Amino acid sequence: MTRRGRRLALIAAALAVVGGAAGLALYALSDSIVFFYSPSEVVEKALRPGARLRVGGLVKSGSVVKSAGETVAFVVTDGANNVSVSYQGLLPDLFREGQGVVAEGVLAAPDQLRADTILAKHDERYMPREVVEALKKEGRWREGEDVAKP
Structure with missing residues (x-):
């Protein structure tokens, strides 16, 4: 064989x-990668329970229910579909109804997420890029619109 x-x-x-x-x-690393989905994508894709994912959208008005201790249940919506979220822990200070949120956790049922992390917007104009893109794709986002109003 030559050089x-x-x-x-x-x-x-x-x-x-x-x-x-x-x-x-x-x-x-395939099991630890977390993907972002809108509520409509969660419903359409029929993801298996136990899947780890992020769901982003708006906190549906009138859906926040605080139980004993630090347990909170609420609904994340993109206007077309909803995903129920249950969370044990302290919520971010800026968490409220009608605002953008990303919930990360494990899918307990096809439309129910057991979250271990809640991310809320940090000022009145900010919303996570993935949430904005999902809302634009659904036709529910307009530039300059106040997202706090349902």
């Missing part, structure tokens, strides 16, 4: 090892 042939074989072997390592790393 050039050995060099090409070594490069090919190195690329195969790096590709295998990258594939193995992606496979190992």
Whole structure:
């Protein structure tokens, strides 16, 4: 084998090892990757219970129910579909009805999320980019519109 042939074989072997390592790393991380869905996508995709995901939209007016302790239940909506969310813990200070929210957790039923993290908007004009894109896709978002009004 010539010097050039050995060099090409070594490069090919190195690329195969790096590709295998990258594939193995992606496979190992596949269970911990969390995707963002709007309530309509959760309903349409019929995701399996136990799936870890993020659901974003607006907190439906009149849906927040605070129970004993730090347990809170509310509904996230994109105007077309709803996902019920239950959360155990302290809510962000800016969490309120009619505002943008992203809930991260485990799907307990096709339209029910058991959240372990709640993210709320941080000022009167901000909403997570994914939520805005989902609302625009659903035709429910207009630039400059006050999202606090249902």
